[in-house]
Structures are given as C-alpha cells and as structure tokens.
Amino acid sequence: MAPFEFCRPESLAEAIAMLDPHDPDIRPVGGGTAVIQMMKAGVLRPTRLVFLDRVEAKHAQISVDAQGQLHVGGLTRLSALEHSAIVKQGWPVLARVLIALSNVRVRNVATIGGSLAHGDPHMDLPPVLSALGAKVVISGPAGDREVKVEDLYLGYYDTVLAHNELISKVIVPAQGARAAAYSKVTTRSHHDWPALGLAAVLSTNAQGQLDTVSLVLAAATDRPTRLVKAENMLRGSHAEDRLLQEAGALAADELDIVGDMHGSADYKKQLLRTYLGRTVKQALSLAEGGAQ
Ligand SMILES: Cc1cc2nc3c(=O)[nH]c(=O)nc-3n(C[C@H](O)[C@H](O)[C@H](O)COP(=O)(O)OP(=O)(O)OC[C@H]3O[C@@H](n4cnc5c(N)ncnc54)[C@H](O)[C@@H]3O)c2cc1C
Structure with a gap:
C-alpha cells in the first residue's frame, strides 16, 4: 500500500x-x-x-426543530440513529431500515454523512431519505448550501459534492401521519446488499385516496430514482390491486434497469412489478397500526 x-x-x-x-x-x-x-x-x-472523528460534537447530534423536522449531524453514527428514541418515535421508517442496513459492526462506525456521500446506488438510506423529502446541508470553504437528497446523485458513485465539501447535516421533514415503508429485497441474508430497494412515502386525504405519493427505487438504476409515472398513476386512487399492478409494470417499463451480481435486469424488473404494490400496501398497513 x-x-x-x-x-x-x-x-x-x-x-x-x-x-x-x-x-x-x-x-x-x-x-x-x-x-x-x-x-x-x-x-x-x-x-x-x-478523519472526521474529532470535529466538534455538535456535528454528531440528533434533534428536532420547531417545525418538527429531524436534524441529524453528518457525523452521526448509524447505530446512534438506529437507537435514537426521537427517530423511533417520529420516523419509524428510518428505524426499521437501519436494523437491516448491513450489520451492527458496520452501523457502529459508519456515519450518515458517509452513507449519503458514498453514492453506491445499492445503499438503503438514500431512497428512504429521498422519499421522505430530506435534504443535506453541504459545508465548504464558501459556507453552507442545502441540496435535496433526491438531487444529490449524478450517477454511480457520483454526487454533486465538490472534493472539498462535507455533508454536515441531514434535515428530514416530519414523517407525521404519512405512511412509509421500505422493501429491501435481498437474495441472501436480510441485511445483505439489496437486489432491489423501494421506498414508499404516502399520504391519504379524508376520502382515503392517495394524496401525496413518493416512490424511490434503489439498487436497479445508476442512482436512486423517483418513479414519477407510477406516482402520477396512483395519486388520487384508493391503491386498488389492479392499479398497483399497472403502476409496477409502468415503472419496470419506463426505466433503464441494470443488472448486477445481485440479479439480472429482467429479474429486477420482475421484482419491481411485484414489490411496488407490496411496498405501498405495507406502508398503508403500517400507518393503520399493522404489524411492524
Ligand atoms: C460488509 C458491509 C456490508 C454493507 N451492507 C450495506 C447494506 O446492506 N446497505 C447499505 O446501505 N450499506 C451497506 N454497506 C455500506 C455502508 O453503509 C457504508 O460503508 C457506510 O454507510 C459508509 O459510511 P462511512 O461513514 O463509513 O463512510 P466512509 O467510508 O468514511 O466514506 C464513504 C465515502 O464518503 C466520503 N465521506 C465520508 N464522510 C463524508 C462527509 N461527512 N461528507 C462528505 N463526504 C464524506 C468519503 O470520502 C468516501 O468517499 C455495507 C458496508 C459493508 C462494509
């Protein structure tokens, strides 16, 4: 070396x-x-x-602001996030994702900033944070700027970060009454790298129709990708089975899905057709108090 x-x-x-x-x-x-x-x-x-482990402790803190948004310092360890009572209470989807993100040895040292800056499209947090509408604070020599997690990625291991910029904070809007779920489809153990990751964050109106719909795919494209056409198809609906199937098929057809060691492109397309509906239903079920 x-x-x-x-x-x-x-x-x-x-x-x-x-x-x-x-x-x-x-x-x-x-x-x-x-x-x-x-x-x-x-x-x-x-x-x-x-090494960033000695920088000011405030960059590894978890708090909630007056608007109910979660603030997570960029150097916060994933295990701190996983065990945070604030996160479990207000952002249960994040707490659920973290327990299956790699293993405890990795979570004890990995930071949220590193998790978002790395830019591997197989990672679990970018799609979930993107679907929740989170943004990162990027600190550089000229000060701070904010970028939505959705806009952070340019391609494989490629982000909008300059080489002398750091992710110093992640700000996540309140999950509130929104229904949220993440399907991590693995071919080996449950915490292994996903063959497909799919995050769904939804709200419903008084009539029970889907009102806001955010679906973000990972591990099948070169960066976390919003399923915009499927979102538009589902908005205003009651998430009927037939429509969910159509939305899954539309998403699978619309995207340039790439195969990798975890599955071929065809396999991932089939997973997407199947898991889009499952993930939406799981989110709605969890919001109604279904099994965690
Ligand atoms: C065995 C194993 C299994 C794994 N399984 C999964 C999995 O199932 N799901 C999953 O999502 N991930 C998985 N991972 C990846 C793991 O989540 C990442 O390695 C980890 O999140 C990276 O965080 P880190 O702090 O260690 O980053 P580092 O290794 O320190 O850095 C990663 C990259 O980000 C840059 N960087 C670090 N911190 C910052 C910052 N604050 N601002 C800007 N740039 C920064 C570094 O320069 C580097 O380019 C696995 C990793 C291992 C080793």
Whole structure:
C-alpha cells in the first residue's frame, strides 16, 4: 500500500481546509467502512485521509426543530440513529431500515454523512431519505448550501459534492401521519446488499385516496430514482390491486434497469412489478397500526 498522510482535524472548518477541490485522492473519512473497502480493492489510493472523528460534537447530534423536522449531524453514527428514541418515535421508517442496513459492526462506525456521500446506488438510506423529502446541508470553504437528497446523485458513485465539501447535516421533514415503508429485497441474508430497494412515502386525504405519493427505487438504476409515472398513476386512487399492478409494470417499463451480481435486469424488473404494490400496501398497513 502506498503511504498516505493521516489527519485528524478538530473542527469542520479545519477539515474542509485540509481537502482539495481538485484532488479526489484526498478524502474525508466518516466511519471509513467504505473507504477501507475501496482501498483494499485498489480503486482508491489516497494521498491524504482526513478523519472526521474529532470535529466538534455538535456535528454528531440528533434533534428536532420547531417545525418538527429531524436534524441529524453528518457525523452521526448509524447505530446512534438506529437507537435514537426521537427517530423511533417520529420516523419509524428510518428505524426499521437501519436494523437491516448491513450489520451492527458496520452501523457502529459508519456515519450518515458517509452513507449519503458514498453514492453506491445499492445503499438503503438514500431512497428512504429521498422519499421522505430530506435534504443535506453541504459545508465548504464558501459556507453552507442545502441540496435535496433526491438531487444529490449524478450517477454511480457520483454526487454533486465538490472534493472539498462535507455533508454536515441531514434535515428530514416530519414523517407525521404519512405512511412509509421500505422493501429491501435481498437474495441472501436480510441485511445483505439489496437486489432491489423501494421506498414508499404516502399520504391519504379524508376520502382515503392517495394524496401525496413518493416512490424511490434503489439498487436497479445508476442512482436512486423517483418513479414519477407510477406516482402520477396512483395519486388520487384508493391503491386498488389492479392499479398497483399497472403502476409496477409502468415503472419496470419506463426505466433503464441494470443488472448486477445481485440479479439480472429482467429479474429486477420482475421484482419491481411485484414489490411496488407490496411496498405501498405495507406502508398503508403500517400507518393503520399493522404489524411492524
Ligand atoms: C460488509 C458491509 C456490508 C454493507 N451492507 C450495506 C447494506 O446492506 N446497505 C447499505 O446501505 N450499506 C451497506 N454497506 C455500506 C455502508 O453503509 C457504508 O460503508 C457506510 O454507510 C459508509 O459510511 P462511512 O461513514 O463509513 O463512510 P466512509 O467510508 O468514511 O466514506 C464513504 C465515502 O464518503 C466520503 N465521506 C465520508 N464522510 C463524508 C462527509 N461527512 N461528507 C462528505 N463526504 C464524506 C468519503 O470520502 C468516501 O468517499 C455495507 C458496508 C459493508 C462494509
């Protein structure tokens, strides 16, 4: 392994100053769970690693603001999020996703910032946070900017982050009365990488019709992808079985689905046809107090 510099700044500003907008071999490190894998695989040969574990503790805090939005510091460990009473109470869909996201050893060190910045389209949090309408606060030398999670990704391992920008916070609107579910379809153990991930966040009106519909697909396209045509088809409906089947077929036809080691493109299309309806129904059932 080529030698590299190892830095442990004590503030976010100091960390940003140690990064270089023109050099992808100088990397920030949250938990390092993905960075180490990339180094072992030889796809990353860093010249400098900037560990973020000593920056101000406020960047690893979980709180709720006056509008009921969840604020999660970018350096918050996934296990802290998983065990947070605030999250369990107000964002149960996140708590459910986290217990099947990799294993406890990874969750104990991985951070939410690293989870969102990595840009692997198989990851579980981006589709769920995107469907919930979350945004990230991105900190750089010129200050902070906010980007919707939905707009964070450009393609495989590619985000709108500059090489000297850090995800310092994630802000998630209240889940409130919205129905929400995430289907993680795996071919091996339940916490393994998904062959397909599908997040559904829905609200219904007084007549029981779907009012807002957000469906986000992962692990089948080069980035988390909104199923816009299926959303439009379902909005205003009572989520009847036939319509859910049609929406699943429409989504499978509309997208350029790509195969990988977890399944062929045809297999993933079939999963999408099946799981779109299942995920919507599971969300509605959970909102009515169905089995967790
Ligand atoms: C065995 C194993 C199984 C896994 N299974 C799953 C799974 O089922 N589902 C799933 O979703 N994930 C899975 N993962 C991936 C895991 O979720 C990620 O490795 C982890 O979330 C990355 O977080 P981290 O803090 O360790 O990131 P790091 O490894 O520290 O960083 C990842 C990337 O983000 C950059 N980065 C880090 N922090 C920031 C920041 N604050 N701002 C900007 N850029 C930053 C780094 O430079 C790097 O490019 C698995 C990982 C392993 C090792």
